[in-house]
Amino acid sequence: MAVKQASLPLFAAFFAAALVGCRSTPEYDHVLTNARVAQFDGDAISFVNLHLALRDGRIAELIPASEALPLASDTTDLTGTFVYPGLVDAHAHFMALGQALETVDLVGTRSWAECVERVRQYLADHPEVAVVRGRGWDQNDWTLGEWPSSVELDALSQKAIVLSRIDGHAVVCNQIALKQSGITAATRIEGGEIITAAGKPTGVLVDNAETLLRIAEPSREEKIRYLQAAERWCIELGLTSVHDAGLPTGDIMLIDSLQRAGGLRMPLYVMVSESPEALDHWLQRGPLETDWLSVRSFKFYSDGALGSRGALLRAPYRDRHDHFGLALRDQTYLRTAAARIAKAGWQMNTHAIGDSANHLVLSIYREALGAKTAKPDLRWRVEHAQVVSPEDRKEFGGSLGIVPSVQPTHATSDMDWAPVRLGADRMPHAYAYRSLREANGGWIPLGTDFPIEHPNPMYTILAATARRALDGHPLGGFQTEEALTLDQTILGMTRDAARSSFREGQAGEIRLGNWADFTIFDTNLSEIEPMNLPKTQALQVWIHGERRK
Numbered sequence: 447m448a449v450k451q452a453s454l455p456l457f458a459a460f461f462a463a464a465l466v467g468c469r470s471t472p473e474y475d476h477v478l479t480n481a482r483v484a485q486f487d488g489d490a491i492s493f494v495n496l497h498l499a500l501r502d503g504r505i506a507e508l509i510p511a512s513e514a515l516p517l518a519s520d521t522t523d524l525t526g527t528f529v530y531p532g533l534v535d536a537h538a539h540f541m542a543l544g545q546a547l548e549t550v551d552l553v554g555t556r557s558w559a560e561c562v563e564r565v566r567q568y569l570a571d572h573p574e575v576a577v578v579r580g581r582g583w584d585q586n587d588w589t590l591g592e593w594p595s596s597v598e599l600d601a602l603s604q605k606a607i608v609l610s611r612i613d614g615h616a617v618v619c620n621q622i623a624l625k626q627s628g629i630t631a632a633t634r635i636e637g638g639e640i641i642t643a644a645g646k647p648t649g650v651l652v653d654n655a656e657t658l659l660r661i662a663e664p665s666r667e668e669k670i671r672y673l674q675a676a677e678r679w680c681i682e683l684g685l686t687s688v689h690d691a692g693l694p695t696g697d698i699m700l701i702d703s704l705q706r707a708g709g710l711r712m713p714l715y716v717m718v719s720e721s722p723e724a725l726d727h728w729l730q731r732g733p734l735e736t737d738w739l740s741v742r743s744f745k746f747y748s749d750g751a752l753g754s755r756g757a758l759l760r761a762p763y764r765d766r767h768d769h770f771g772l773a774l775r776d777q778t779y780l781r782t783a784a785a786r787i788a789k790a791g792w793q794m795n796t797h798a799i800g801d802s803a804n805h806l807v808l809s810i811y812r813e814a815l816g817a818k819t820a821k822p823d824l825r826w827r828v829e830h831a832q833v834v835s836p837e838d839r840k841e842f843g844g845s846l847g848i849v850p851s852v853q854p855t856h857a858t859s860d861m862d863w864a865p866v867r868l869g870a871d872r873m874p875h876a877y878a879y880r881s882l883r884e885a886n887g888g889w890i891p892l893g894t895d896f897p898i899e900h901p902n903p904m905y906t907i908l909a910a911t912a913r914r915a916l917d918g919h920p921l922g923g924f925q926t927e928e929a930l931t932l933d934q935t936i937l938g939m940t941r942d943a944a945r946s947s948f949r950e951g952q953a954g955e956i957r958l959g960n961w962a963d964f965t966i967f968d969t970n971l972s973e974i975e976p977m978n979l980p981k982t983q984a985l986q987v988w989i990h991g992e993r994r995k
């Protein structure tokens with residue numbers, strides 16, 4: 447008895463030590479319990495009751511809900527909520543989103559006079575700014591539909607004022623800004639227009655003419671503020687990653703250094719804004735890949751936008767009979783660049799809105815990707831693919847794997863005036879997301895092009911599935927034969943977005959080994975009435991295994 451009594455404390459001590467040992471080295475960093483986890487099967491999404499075990503930011507195990515919980519440093523009970531793979535915006539302007547928060551907001555103005563009034567108010571509220579930047583005007587929303595002019599801005603201030611159109615493809619600035627930049631009525635630029643009246647520039651610069659502006663760039667501190675503000679807003683809306691559709695090398699290196707220092711924790715797929723120098727630099731340097739940043743693609747522009755009549759069309763504009771739009775880059779330049787990029791194994795992503803621009807880009811892609819020296823599986827993207835002739839549509843997908851990358855809210859933003867530009871006969875070729883998806887073999891990456899559109903991914907779901915604007919019009923939806931299903935839309939913002947950035951096996955699906963990036967809702971999105979989608983909010987957002995919302 448005496449021996450047994452003596453041994454009990456020993457056993458107890460042994461078990462206690464074993465337990466402490468387990469607790470100090472749990473198998474997982476985090477376990478999310480009672481999750482309804484979205485699983486993809488072809489085009490369909492179903493939910494499976496699971497516990498998600500995370501380690502080192504990744505999904506380490508998917509455990510059936512009936513099984514015992516493993517040991518983890520931390521446990522979160524998700525109480526049966528719906529876990530989707532983290533939502534991605536496959537075409538956006540991340541830094542510009544943060545910058546947009548610090549500019550005069552001209553979205554929704556009903557007249558040029560209202561724009562001028564907002565600038566006047568901004569100047570009064572922000573006496574410290576050296577350059578007044580604004581964005582979001584759209585003369586299509588104004589009663590008169592007229593181009594704005596510098597006259598009213600000249601009366602406001604001696605500071606440079608630059609106001610971007612909603613699509614970024616035109617600006618109106620004051621005469622001070624023109625003078626600082628040396629722009630006169632005699633200035634000419636290929637792929638751009640300096641609008642004049644009575645022999646004087648009106649202040650409106652279209653497409654490439656914007657590049658002539660020489661006004662102060664935002665400082666490094668301002669840019670960091672923009673990036674961090676964009677990150678906060680994106681996470682609040684449920685986004686876990688963004689494809690930035692074009693930044694110069696300096697801004698990319700700023701993002702990389704900020705991410706390495708922990709000052710920015712949003713995974714980004716950044717396209718390099720093309721220039722002869724940028725191509726030389728990056729093709730020699732090679733891709734940049736970290737856990738937070740992937741740089742292996744270039745962004746080109748082939749034409750402008752439909753709203754400012756810069757989109758390059760095969761037949762003239764219905765509302766300007768002598769005008770076909772603007773080619774922003776020389777064809778030979780694009781062809782030479784494409785051949786180089788294909789050989790180097792980089793991705794080429796080109797903005798193409800008009801049917802002529804899409805035709806041209808597809809033919810350049812075909813030639814470059816079909817060359818013997820081209821690397822395989824480069825997934826070159828046509829950004830927007832907005833007006834595509836039916837015979838050109840079949841050039842997507844197939845053995846060359848050219849990918850259409852579209853933004854469903856463009857359809858509902860443009861639907862009221864696009865027929866005026868295109869005419870009814872060309873409308874079936876426009877915003878044809880379902881046809882493009884089919885041509886591409888059943889997948890299509892989706893984005894918003896924010897800050898041109900609102901960054902909220904719920905607006906994308908509404909526009910893609912119901913083809914209705916935020917105010918609900920039109921009741922029956924716009925060209926609904928081109929609508930996507932809800933599941934196709936979610937796939938476009940997760941799996942397909944990942945695939946279009948070579949991130950399958952890393953993100954886009956809730957699978958063993960992928961990053962633990964989740965957007966969690968308290969409802970199955972398929973049970974939400976379309977017009978209730980815009981007010982639906984993500985409950986939790988996880989990025990690389992860490993809860994961020």
Ligand SMILES: [Zn+2]
Nearest residue numbers: 537538691895
């Ligand atoms: Zn864009």
